[in-house]
Amino acid sequence: MKHLRLEGALVGLIICSFVAPAGARTKATPAQKCAAAKLRAAGKKAKAKLFCHASAVLSPTFDLAACLTKAETHFMTAFANAEAPGGCALTGDANVVETAKVDPFVASVVAGIPSAVPTPTPSLTATATPTATPIGKIIFVTSTVYDGNLGGVAGADAKCAARAAAGGLSGTYMAWLSTTTSSAASRLNHETGPYRLLSGTQVAANWNDLTDGSIATAIVEDENNTTLTSVEVWTGTTYIGTSDSFNCNDFTSSASSGVGMVGLLITSNSNWTNYTNVSCDSAGRLYCIQQ
Numbered sequence: 001m002k003h004l005r006l007e008g009a010l011v012g013l014i015i016c017s018f019v020a021p022a023g024a025r026t027k028a029t030p031a032q033k034c035a036a037a038k039l040r041a042a043g044k045k046a047k048a049k050l051f052c053h054a055s056a057v058l059s060p061t062f063d064l065a066a067c068l069t070k071a072e073t074h075f076m077t078a079f080a081n082a083e084a085p086g087g088c089a090l091t092g093d094a095n096v097v098e099t100a101k102v103d104p105f106v107a108s109v110v111a112g113i114p115s116a117v118p119t120p121t122p123s124l125t126a127t128a129t130p131t132a133t134p135i136g137k138i139i140f141v142t143s144t145v146y147d148g149n150l151g152g153v154a155g156a157d158a159k160c161a162a163r164a165a166a167g168g169l170s171g172t173y174m175a176w177l178s179t180t181t182s183s184a185a186s187r188l189n190h191e192t193g194p195y196r197l198l199s200g201t202q203v204a205a206n207w208n209d210l211t212d213g214s215i216a217t218a219i220v221e222d223e224n225n226t227t228l229t230s231v232e233v234w235t236g237t238t239y240i241g242t243s244d245s246f247n248c249n250d251f252t253s254s255a256s257s258g259v260g261m262v263g264l265l266i267t268s269n270s271n272w273t274n275y276t277n278v279s280c281d282s283a284g285r286l287y288c289i290q291q
Contacts, residue, residue: 167223
């Protein structure tokens with residue numbers, strides 16, 4: 001009990017040390033009040049999203065996408081409430097704060113903590129790595145990571161070709177990547193048969209199934225048939241295969257001031273390709289699809 005009372009006293013002391021004097025609070029301008037409310041909203045969103053990821057680590061069945069969406073909804077509501085009284089130095093900046101600041105921070109924290117990304121539950125029917133190439137087109141995620149300067153789509157395609165060769169895979173491989181002038185949907189073949197991982201697990205029945213907002217299983221196997229569990233994937237692509245507006249200057253820039261759209265490789269909902277924006281100096285993988 002003495003320890004508990006001591007800890008309670010310390011917590012109270014810490015909290016008090018961070019509370020501004022009453023006089024300072026009453027003198028705050030409307031712009032300062034607005035800024036403070038927005039900072040609180042951003043902090044709560046980051047905290048909520050990290051709690052979502054923590055819950056997903058502890059439970060393979062946890063609905064991470066729903067939790068993240070809820071956090072985003074609360075953030076937008078809190079931002080709107082902060083601007084409602086008026087007096088803000090800047091309004092309408094919720095999306096900028098969310099996509100360029102808070103989400104990249106959360107993504108970098110998750111990527112930087114070992115085992116912070118949950119390992120997909122292994123298939124109970126898988127007994128051994130298949131020796132034969134699965135029927136259909138192969139799709140894998142690269143074992144190597146890159147910053148946002150991929151050399152455009154041509155450079156990304158070359159990286160996919162190099163990783164496929166390193167893994168002993170035959171055929172032509174291109175990156176699931178879009179720029180402002182060239183989308184994945186316009187660049188890649190629209191397969192009428194299935195897309196599969198190297199293990200043979202089906203990702204989608206065909207192109208239409210690949211681009212309908214969800215896939216059958218997360219694309220977590222690399223060119224060596226090794227299962228990966230961390231780091232986002234550069235895509236610049238919406239789930240229907242069209243170009244997203246955030247693309248690190250058409251994936252030719254690694255500047256920290258720019259942002260690019262990434263997918264979350266452990267998910268099978270639309271977040272597999274359209275998860276969040278991260279700064280262009282971040283590390284990301286590539287999805288590579290056999291043509």
